[in-house]
Amino acid sequence: MFDLQTYLADGARWIESELDRLVPAAATRPADLHAAMRHSLFAGGKRLRPILCAACAEACGAPRAAALFPAAAIECLHTYTLIHDDLPCMDDDDLRRGVPTCHKVYGEATALLAGDALQALAFELAAQTPVAALEIVRELATAAGSRGVVGGQVEDMLGEHQPPDAERLRFIQQHKTGDLIVCACRMGVRAAGGSAAALGAATRYAAAAGEAFQVADDLLNATATAAQLGKAVGTDAAREKTTAVSVHGLAGAKKRLNDLVAEALAALADFPDDVAPLAALARHVAERKN
Amino acid sequence: MFDLQTYLADGARWIESELDRLVPAAATRPADLHAAMRHSLFAGGKRLRPILCAACAEACGAPRAAALFPAAAIECLHTYTLIHDDLPCMDDDDLRRGVPTCHKVYGEATALLAGDALQALAFELAAQTPVAALEIVRELATAAGSRGVVGGQVEDMLGEHQPPDAERLRFIQQHKTGDLIVCACRMGVRAAGGSAAALGAATRYAAAAGEAFQVADDLLNATATAAQLGKAVGTDAAREKTTAVSVHGLAGAKKRLNDLVAEALAALADFPDDVAPLAALARHVAERKN
Numbered sequence: 259m260f261d262l263q264t265y266l267a268d269g270a271r272w273i274e275s276e277l278d279r280l281v282p283a284a285a286t287r288p289a290d291l292h293a294a295m296r297h298s299l300f301a302g303g304k305r306l307r308p309i310l311c312a313a314c315a316e317a318c319g320a321p322r323a324a325a326l327f328p329a330a331a332i333e334c335l336h337t338y339t340l341i342h343d344d345l346p347c348m349d350d351d352d353l354r355r356g357v358p359t360c361h362k363v364y365g366e367a368t369a370l371l372a373g374d375a376l377q378a379l380a381f382e383l384a385a386q387t388p389v390a391a392l393e394i395v396r397e398l399a400t401a402a403g404s405r406g407v408v409g410g411q412v413e414d415m416l417g418e419h420q421p422p423d424a425e426r427l428r429f430i431q432q433h434k435t436g437d438l439i440v441c442a443c444r445m446g447v448r449a450a451g452g453s454a455a456a457l458g459a460a461t462r463y464a465a466a467a468g469e470a471f472q473v474a475d476d477l478l479n480a481t482a483t484a485a486q487l488g489k490a491v492g493t494d495a496a497r498e499k500t501t502a503v504s505v506h507g508l509a510g511a512k513k514r515l516n517d518l519v520a521e522a523l524a525a526l527a528d529f530p531d532d533v534a535p536l537a538a539l540a541r542h543v544a545e546r547k548n
Numbered sequence: 549m550f551d552l553q554t555y556l557a558d559g560a561r562w563i564e565s566e567l568d569r570l571v572p573a574a575a576t577r578p579a580d581l582h583a584a585m586r587h588s589l590f591a592g593g594k595r596l597r598p599i600l601c602a603a604c605a606e607a608c609g610a611p612r613a614a615a616l617f618p619a620a621a622i623e624c625l626h627t628y629t630l631i632h633d634d635l636p637c638m639d640d641d642d643l644r645r646g647v648p649t650c651h652k653v654y655g656e657a658t659a660l661l662a663g664d665a666l667q668a669l670a671f672e673l674a675a676q677t678p679v680a681a682l683e684i685v686r687e688l689a690t691a692a693g694s695r696g697v698v699g700g701q702v703e704d705m706l707g708e709h710q711p712p713d714a715e716r717l718r719f720i721q722q723h724k725t726g727d728l729i730v731c732a733c734r735m736g737v738r739a740a741g742g743s744a745a746a747l748g749a750a751t752r753y754a755a756a757a758g759e760a761f762q763v764a765d766d767l768l769n770a771t772a773t774a775a776q777l778g779k780a781v782g783t784d785a786a787r788e789k790t791t792a793v794s795v796h797g798l799a800g801a802k803k804r805l806n807d808l809v810a811e812a813l814a815a816l817a818d819f820p821d822d823v824a825p826l827a828a829l830a831r832h833v834a835e836r837k838n
Binding site: 282286287288290291292295338342345346347348365366367368370371372373374375377378379381382385386391392395396398399400402403404405406408409411412413415416429 | 572576577578580581582585628632635636637638655656657658660661662663664665667668669671672675676681682685686688689690692693694695696698699701702703705706719
């Protein structure tokens, strides 16, 4: 019987110990910079992207280790986007998951540069993948760029204090969060030497699961209590953010969430090997309470 | 008879028209982001790094076009470092080469993200090189990272208001500026399918020429007039920066400059083809007045 919590905890431990080995030690010159990179990298993330990357490699019949480099790369890339998002000129956040943000501990300049260095490290790691390294670098660069996660971030900033707009919401969801999740899954398939059919399955699965994850986030922000969520709620409405709830309403967002999970599960048929982790992850997205 | 000014002007025109073709149009969504990227990319740089990259490909007998992708990549990477250096939390500069800096025109958040996107674009372009793309991506990632240009930038910040320190100066010169110049030259050799001997020559040439370029900069900052330089002079001394002049003195810095140019010229013997542009560039570094 597959147990998702055990799988997630084990996956997080795996990628954390590998990152600890792959990222320059905190004493490496300049020590402040490497300490700042490690501060954010080891600040208690869920490691969803590297776990998805590894799970897609496993769904192609490869061992988890085949996806090590892209998994480490996507976590470095994701972490850099969080460091830059938290900066005073962006969201100006002091805490993330209860831990002081990078610039609160190391100052703005070092935090900016720690983010920059983590992006470079992501490409350095991706380029070390034993199989399909060049294709993996290309996936990562496209997802990370101005038509990927950075583009989504810009549209998200523009969307604050604007009337709800379904088209902008789709753009933000697809690029700000979706692109890195799709990229994580596609890199896992490529690192496993998977078929074109598996690559297609990973794309459809990740696009649906990634959007589901965000719709669930929007629903939780609108409906959960702060105690359930461990962070402030109702903040999207207060900031007049364009979200699934502001665009589709509560009932519409719930229906959209269920449809997306069904879509993600349907895509799994095109993987040749064990898809239990990917199926459980998609279901978990819809059911989580925090 | 080789004419350096014609070669430089022609090289700058070449890379600018190629970048214009390779970088998403300013109208591409998000339009603000792409406009900000283009603002800094087309703000009148000397294009030294892409010209060196192409000249090293030519010194291996390849046409300039062989080095197109790494040349475009290194200019995108260099431009992102300038955008981030100019931000208020770093040097807080309003102007660069007489043009308003990215954050003065587009705001801090968009400038930050334009820099981030230019770094991703650099890797996207490098990964498109027809020959040795993976090796080229690896060169770029190492040079761009925490043990490369970003590490040099951090040490440079730490070095302000500190007593002159020859060891720190060497670290800053090597990493903050040297690594990208070495990377540009090595990528040019790799894109041309050059030999290991040519790769070694490019490394020695670029390390010496890159340091010479910085010593010359330090000398100009200490000795030129503002009218000659077109920007403020004496700023290093005012900020108590660690420079070649503060560490070696004026006469010592001048001697170091001459030694470095001789070193760069000596390295050229190991290239199989035309090294006239590389030789003229190294001599030009020592003689320039602005």
